[in-house]
Amino acid sequence: MTTPPNLPALLADERQRFLDQHPRSLALAQAAQQHFLFGVPLHWMRDWPTPATLFVREARGVTLTCADDLNHADFCLGDTGAMFGHSPAPLAQALAEQAARGLTCMLPAEHTPEVGTLLAETFGLPMWQMALTASDANRFVLRWARAITQRPQLLVFDGCYHGAVDDTLVDRDPINGATLRRPSVLGQVHNHHAFTRVVPFNDLAALEAALSDGQVACLLAEPALTNCGLVPPAPGFWEAAQALCQRFGTLLVMDETHTLSTARGGYAKAHGLAPDFFVAGKAVAGGLPCALYGFTAEVTERMRVAKDAAPEGHSGIGTTLAGNALTLAALRAALTHLHTEASYGHMLDLAGRLEQGLNHHIATHGLPWTVTRLGARMELQFMPHTPRDARDVVDHAQPELESFTHLFMLNRGVLLTPFHSMMLLSPSTQVADVDRLLAAFDALCVTLSPGQ
Numbered sequence: 001m002t003t004p005p006n007l008p009a010l011l012a013d014e015r016q017r018f019l020d021q022h023p024r025s026l027a028l029a030q031a032a033q034q035h036f037l038f039g040v041p042l043h044w045m046r047d048w049p050t051p052a053t054l055f056v057r058e059a060r061g062v063t064l065t066c067a068d069d070l071n072h073a074d075f076c077l078g079d080t081g082a083m084f085g086h087s088p089a090p091l092a093q094a095l096a097e098q099a100a101r102g103l104t105c106m107l108p109a110e111h112t113p114e115v116g117t118l119l120a121e122t123f124g125l126p127m128w129q130m131a132l133t134a135s136d137a138n139r140f141v142l143r144w145a146r147a148i149t150q151r152p153q154l155l156v157f158d159g160c161y162h163g164a165v166d167d168t169l170v171d172r173d174p175i176n177g178a179t180l181r182r183p184s185v186l187g188q189v190h191n192h193h194a195f196t197r198v199v200p201f202n203d204l205a206a207l208e209a210a211l212s213d214g215q216v217a218c219l220l221a222e223p224a225l226t227n228c229g230l231v232p233p234a235p236g237f238w239e240a241a242q243a244l245c246q247r248f249g250t251l252l253v254m255d256e257t258h259t260l261s262t263a264r265g266g267y268a269k270a271h272g273l274a275p276d277f278f279v280a281g282k283a284v285a286g287g288l289p290c291a292l293y294g295f296t297a298e299v300t301e302r303m304r305v306a307k308d309a310a311p312e313g314h315s316g317i318g319t320t321l322a323g324n325a326l327t328l329a330a331l332r333a334a335l336t337h338l339h340t341e342a343s344y345g346h347m348l349d350l351a352g353r354l355e356q357g358l359n360h361h362i363a364t365h366g367l368p369w370t371v372t373r374l375g376a377r378m379e380l381q382f383m384p385h386t387p388r389d390a391r392d393v394v395d396h397a398q399p400e401l402e403s404f405t406h407l408f409m410l411n412r413g414v415l416l417t418p419f420h421s422m423m424l425l426s427p428s429t430q431v432a433d434v435d436r437l438l439a440a441f442d443a444l445c446v447t448l449s450p451g452q
């Protein structure tokens with residue numbers, strides 16, 4: 001039992017403390033209600049545990065200054081979009097220069113070949129296409145995968161999130177393993193779940209069974225689940241899963257949108273895996289709306305054949321602003337100045353310090369919690385072991401404790417993600433930021449320790 005009986009009262013105190021500290025955010029929240037649904041430009045921005053929306057004055061490096069002029073050490077970093085820090089200087093400069101020279105022409109900018117070379121060197125795949133969001137990139141890859149394999153089915157892991165992609169917004173029935181439409185998804189009308197199979201993560205037998213009829217175009221997966229709680233792959237899982245995909249002619253698509261945190265170039269490259277497609281978005285161009293997908297030479301040939309065989313007309317792949325000049329300028333700056341060994345060296349060093357400090361406080365206070373880390377990102381999990389799959393996470397979920405943790409830390413100047421207490425380190429994060437987080441976390445442990 002890790003939830004103290006007085007948690008509702010503690011949570012009420014923290015909610016009041018937030019309101020006392022943020023009168024201007026509260027006023028802005030009320031004013032924005034007039035013309036924005038739920039008072040925010042994207043309704044997810046209301047899905048934070050704060051009693052009123054936190055409005056931002058500015059964000060630089062890892063300092064987020066709210067409308068009430070309070071500085072927060074940002075470990076949420078826009079849920080990974082700002083993994084390289086807010087407004088990194090080389091990016092701001094590249095944007096300012098390009099902004100005066102054309103934003104979008106539906107023609108490639110002059111520096112396109114140079115960006116291609118940088119992509120191939122950074123991520124290790126030879127060929128590339130651009131999109132504006134990771135959701136779009138995944139959607140386009142699914143279309144290509146079905147087109148080139150002429151197979152209808154998609155395979156994903158239970159607990160996955162690959163963006164607003166209908167085919168992937170499914171759950172696995174824990175009783176019979178059937179694919180279920182995710183009940184929270186609004187306005188679903190199509191039987192997308194008829195073309196999507198779902199298996200538990202880290203389950204090779206289930207994976208083999210799902211692939212064995214040769215109907216699966218691709219396995220779309222994050223190298224570690226990061227969206228239902230951080231679930232790392234078991235040792236040897238990916239080597240075996242990749243071999244199964246090859247055996248059954250299923251393309252392996254690695255969505256590295258979040259696992260870019262692992263190391264320079266992402267998880268697959270760092271672990272010697274060879275996916276057929278690689279997808280990234282969010283932080284890839286430093287937080288500008290930019291996503292991309294890379295693919296092997298063999299896949300390229302199959303894409304050419306599929307495109308040549310199709311009649312003239314819409315391919316259903318691409319959007320008008322994809323690959324625009326502004327985004328490409330940002331991507332060039334990000335690949336040159338942000339995706340560097342120096343950036344990752346700094347991030348991983350600090351992540352080690354943070355992980356050690358969190359574990360120290362957890363042990364000192366005798367709390368049955370776990371820290372699970374993937375490179376520069378980690379999560380505080382209110383369970384005694386590293387989760388094995390999405391079910392394990394669900395079985396140990398403590399939403400009230402998560403909300404309390406988020407608010408408690410925010411009220412002490414430390415911003416975590418609004419869900420499953422994720423902490424991300426950036427090249428701008430300093431030791432002092434980590435120590436600030438650890439001091440607040442120690443206070444949290446004291447508050448929640450048995451016997452308090």
Ligand SMILES: Cc1ncc(COP(=O)(O)O)c(C=O)c1O
Pocket residue numbers: 133134135136138161162163164222227255256257258281282
């Ligand atoms: C692994 C993964 N892929 C894709 C996406 C979708 O990204 P976006 O919302 O930028 O389209 C997300 C978003 O959280 C994600 O975590």
